[in-house]
Amino acid sequence: MESDTNTKTLLRKVVGGVSEFxxxxxxxxxxxxxxKKRKKYHPARLITLxxxxxxxxxxxxxxxxxxxxxxxxxxxxTELELTKTQSDLxxxxxxxxxxxxxxxxxxxxxxxxxxxxGKNGDLISSDIKYERxxxxxxxxxxxxxxxxxxxxxFFDLFQIEYNLPSFPPIDENNLSSLPGLENxxxxxxxxxxxxxxxxxxxxxxxxxIRDGRNTKGAVFLVKPAxxxxxxFNELRNDIFRxxxxxxxxxxxxxxxxxxxxxxxLRRLANAAESIRYGSTSLSEIPDMSNRGDEIGELSIxxxxxxxxxWERMDNIExxxxxxxxxxxxxxxxxxxxxxxLANVKKAKDRKKLLTILAQDVRRLDKLVTDISQATKLDxxxxxxKMRPMNLQKLLENIKDGYLARLDNLGLNQxxxxxxxxxSECSVTVNKDRLTQVFTNLIDNxxxxxxxxxxxxxxxxxxxxxxxxxxxxxxxxxxxxxxSKIFERFYSERPEDENFGxxxxxxxxxxxxxxxxxxxxxxxxxxxxxxxxxxxxxxKS
Amino acid sequence: xxxxIALVDDDKNITTSVSMALEAEGFSVIxxxxxxxxxxxxxxHNPDIAVLxxxxxxxxxxxxxxxLRQDHKTLPIIFLTSKDDEIDEVIGxxxxxxxxxxxxxxxxxxxxxxxxxxxxxxxxxxGDSTSGDEDSLIKRGPLTLDEDRHVCxxxxxxxxxxxxxxxxxxxxxxxxxxxxxxxxxIDVAYGQSTYVDDRMIDSHIKxxxxxxxxxxxxxNQIETIYGVGYKYENPA
Numbered sequence: 001m002e003s004d005t006n007t008k009t010l011l012r013k014v015v016g017g018v019s020e021f022x023x024x025x026x027x028x029x030x031x032x033x034x035x036k037k038r039k040k041y042h043p044a045r046l047i048t049l050x051x052x053x054x055x056x057x058x059x060x061x062x063x064x065x066x067x068x069x070x071x072x073x074x075x076x077x078t079e080l081e082l083t084k085t086q087s088d089l090x091x092x093x094x095x096x097x098x099x100x101x102x103x104x105x106x107x108x109x110x111x112x113x114x115x116x117x118g119k120n121g122d123l124i125s126s127d128i129k130y131e132r133x134x135x136x137x138x139x140x141x142x143x144x145x146x147x148x149x150x151x152x153x154f155f156d157l158f159q160i161e162y163n164l165p166s167f168p169p170i171d172e173n174n175l176s177s178l179p180g181l182e183n184x185x186x187x188x189x190x191x192x193x194x195x196x197x198x199x200x201x202x203x204x205x206x207x208x209i210r211d212g213r214n215t216k217g218a219v220f221l222v223k224p225a226x227x228x229x230x231x232f233n234e235l236r237n238d239i240f241r242x243x244x245x246x247x248x249x250x251x252x253x254x255x256x257x258x259x260x261x262x263x264x265l266r267r268l269a270n271a272a273e274s275i276r277y278g279s280t281s282l283s284e285i286p287d288m289s290n291r292g293d294e295i296g297e298l299s300i301x302x303x304x305x306x307x308x309x310w311e312r313m314d315n316i317e318x319x320x321x322x323x324x325x326x327x328x329x330x331x332x333x334x335x336x337x338x339x340x341l342a343n344v345k346k347a348k349d350r351k352k353l354l355t356i357l358a359q360d361v362r363r364l365d366k367l368v369t370d371i372s373q374a375t376k377l378d379x380x381x382x383x384x385k386m387r388p389m390n391l392q393k394l395l396e397n398i399k400d401g402y403l404a405r406l407d408n409l410g411l412n413q414x415x416x417x418x419x420x421x422x423s424e425c426s427v428t429v430n431k432d433r434l435t436q437v438f439t440n441l442i443d444n445x446x447x448x449x450x451x452x453x454x455x456x457x458x459x460x461x462x463x464x465x466x467x468x469x470x471x472x473x474x475x476x477x478x479x480x481x482x483s484k485i486f487e488r489f490y491s492e493r494p495e496d497e498n499f500g501x502x503x504x505x506x507x508x509x510x511x512x513x514x515x516x517x518x519x520x521x522x523x524x525x526x527x528x529x530x531x532x533x534x535x536x537x538x539k540s
Numbered sequence: 541x542x543x544x545i546a547l548v549d550d551d552k553n554i555t556t557s558v559s560m561a562l563e564a565e566g567f568s569v570i571x572x573x574x575x576x577x578x579x580x581x582x583x584x585h586n587p588d589i590a591v592l593x594x595x596x597x598x599x600x601x602x603x604x605x606x607x608l609r610q611d612h613k614t615l616p617i618i619f620l621t622s623k624d625d626e627i628d629e630v631i632g633x634x635x636x637x638x639x640x641x642x643x644x645x646x647x648x649x650x651x652x653x654x655x656x657x658x659x660x661x662x663x664x665x666x667g668d669s670t671s672g673d674e675d676s677l678i679k680r681g682p683l684t685l686d687e688d689r690h691v692c693x694x695x696x697x698x699x700x701x702x703x704x705x706x707x708x709x710x711x712x713x714x715x716x717x718x719x720x721x722x723x724x725x726i727d728v729a730y731g732q733s734t735y736v737d738d739r740m741i742d743s744h745i746k747x748x749x750x751x752x753x754x755x756x757x758x759x760n761q762i763e764t765i766y767g768v769g770y771k772y773e774n775p776a
Contacts, residue, residue, distance in 0.1 A: 325595065328622035332644035333553035339647045340557045343564055353560070356553045363553075478598060491550075492597050 046262040047254075054250035054257075061243045068236065075228045076193065079203060084191050086112065087205040087221045091189075094209040094219060115220040116209075121176050121185050124217070167194035167202050167222075175220075180206030184218035201225035264288055264295050268302055275306055319488065323371055326489050326504070330360040330367070370503040374488075377509060381516040384430050388540050391425040391466055395457055398438050402446075413449045415442065418458045425459070425466060428540035429517055437510045437521075441470045441533045444506065448474030448531070464539055465519075471532040476525040485523060486511045542568040543658060544585065548578035548604065549593035549620065561647045567654075575599025579607055582615075588661070589616045589654055609636045614664070616657040620645070639702040642740075649731060656690055656703045663689040680713045681775050683761075697755050704729045705748050708741070712762065712772040721769040745770055 094116070115126035168179060175181075180190035184206035194202040202224050209217040264286070271285045285306055288299035334357060341353045399417045406413065438457075445455040453473040460467040477485060477492070484490055491504035507523075514521040520536040545567045549555050552573065559569040570585060572578035576598045582590055590608070594601040605617060619640040639653050676687040682695040690706050692699045701709060711728040712720055720728075722738045729744070730736050745762060752759040763771050 325622045328643045329551050333551060335644045336554055336647055337557040340561045349560060353557055356556055360553055
């Protein structure tokens with residue numbers, strides 16, 4: 001007694017557990033994922049990408065700044081040449097004229113500062129004022145100054161280092177210490193570039209003044225590169241302005257793209273993610289179909305995907321419910337028969353009950369086989385390849401196969417093939433599956449046929465399709481049930497038929513196969529007697 | 541006189557063995573294999589009770605009971621269902637079924653249900669308008685259970701319970717305040733030998749509560765004891 005209760009508890013637990021799992025696929029689906037952590041999102045990659053790509057032109061500008069240094073270098077070289085020419089010119093003029101005469105030619109308001117020295121290095125004239133060598137700082141507002149500082153700090157990053165020596169401080173009363181002067185007095189001219197106040201360039205040249213072979217003095221020339229600086233700064237500011245404008249535009253474009261592309265994509269991705277966790281209804285997926293672009297298409301695709309997914313899950317759920325329902329009938333019958341068997345005494349009744357039990361076992365087996373076949377059919381149809389084949393030959397073979405077996409099956413019906421098709425009759429099909437359909441339909445027709453009845457297979461050609469009709473002379477289909485008979489587990493069998501030989505899945509499987517061939521299957525009652533099942537297959 | 545049972549089910553194997561068992565109990569059984577034949581047969585033969593399958597070709601059990609109820613308002617009807625959600629359709633929508641049994645079922649259970657319904661019916665038809673024998677009454681405050689007729693009343697108003705619901709109610713009210721486990725309740729309602737999912741009891745209790753609340757919105761005498769079962773408390 002106690003072990004009885006234990007078994008029962010155990011059974012309850014086992015079956016309870018199973019039914020909990022299979023009872024509601026949607027629920028178990030959720031439960032399965034409930035324990036898993038949601039995947040964390042990576043930082044917005046698309047946004048980074050968009051901004052990054054938009055910054056490329058800006059980076060090109062930075063390159064331009066580097067080349068700007070090069071440009072400055074070439075400006076300096078040109079200016080150096082110029083300085084040399086100038087000092088050579090001055091020294092040539094001086095060599096042929098007296099220094100006093102030349103002084104008259106010297107420009108007064110020029111930024112070239114010149115010092116002339118006699119043979120022994122004694123100063124003849126000079127307009128060099130050390131403090132005037134540096135250009136005065138520009139008057140600028142607070143903003144301008146700050147901006148200027150930021151600017152030069154920024155450009156210093158890209159400047160080519162000249163590593164120039166600083167121009168030595170000059171004692172205006174003792175100009176003999178000017179760089180290169182001594183060499184010039186000894187007949188060797190020199191040309192130098194200096195830096196002044198860190199940011200300015202200064203050119204100097206010391207050139208001997210020749211009198212035939214002798215040196216009769218030297219000219220020292222110094223000039224700040226104000227023009228270079230001015231040109232350079234102007235260019236630099238232009239680039240800088242462009243730089244800011246481009247950054248501004250590129251940020252704008254980035255923001256627009258992010259708004260137009262990344263944000264809706266993120267919303268769709270979030271929606272897709274939530275579908276995975278099984279909590280999304282169709283209304284939660286953003287409808288962007290009115291965008292009319294690729295993202296709109298994506299949202300449409302996602303929505304139809306979700307719809308298909310739900311339909312599929314509903315189908316699975318319905319199928320599972322149908323299956324358990326169908327399995328319960330034979331089980332009920334077996335339980336009932338077993339219980340009755342224990343109580344009946346008459347040998348005739350016992351035999352009857354045993355027959356029932358045997359039938360139920362067959363019935364269960366047939367059901368389970370058909371159910372497993374029906375579940376695998378989808379996969380099979382998508383995996384197996386379709387090939388062109390001759391419909392006439394296929395039907396001929398099936399008919400011959402039946403005619404050879406009819407006697408063995410204990411049937412006295414006849415099968416006739418009416419071929420009204422003159423052409424090739426080529427269709428692209430899955431041969432095994434299509435054979436399964438026709439076999440199923442002929443089996444059905446035979447089981448509904450009266451004794452010595454005739455099953456007719458008619459093959460007709462239509463403009464774009466072939467039509468195969470299989471008719472019997474049986475009781476026909478109950479009016480109004482012509483499409484219902486294709487439903488799963490719908491069963492309408494002849495009264496005296498060997499019970500339990502059919503699962504109610506046959507026609508549903510036929511329909512599934514024909515639909516996979518983009519064909520049509522339909523049933524109707526003949527005008528005189530019996531029913532016709534028509535399969536329409538598109539020409540290949 | 542033998543009482544007549546109309547058995548309507550498209551599964552011939554089930555009807556064969558079930559009618560054998562019912563005949564052994566002394567009933568006469570008429571079997572129909574689809575809803576249409578069942579409707580015609582029941583209309584012609586006026587059986588004492590009808591046992592209907594829900595899913596049948598031509599006319600299903602739900603359509604059948606709707607048609608039957610137009611002329612046979614008092615005919616006791618038991619439904620055989622194999623889907624849990626059909627119970628709500630049959631009972632919840634008040635299609636007029638008096639009880640239901642889920643497939644697969646034990647014959648003992650079916651016979652018990654048939655007998656109970658027939659007894660309830662005979663009391664109702666016997667013109668015995670007063671309550672049954674005082675000895676057969678279980679009284680718990682406003683609640684009265686009539687053991688003879690399987691009738692339950694709350695403050696004098698009849699609460700239409702199925703046999704299963706009645707048996708559960710009786711078990712719960714035997715000792716008010718005492719907890720009944722789900723397994724105890726299953727044993728009471730279905731007998732020891734049957735396997736029933738624990739959750740079946742939950743849905744039964746839900747239906748019982750709803751039926752009482754329809755009459756008295758303040759009804760809260762059936763308490764859920766989490767993880768254990770249920771108990772009935774007498775109203776204060």
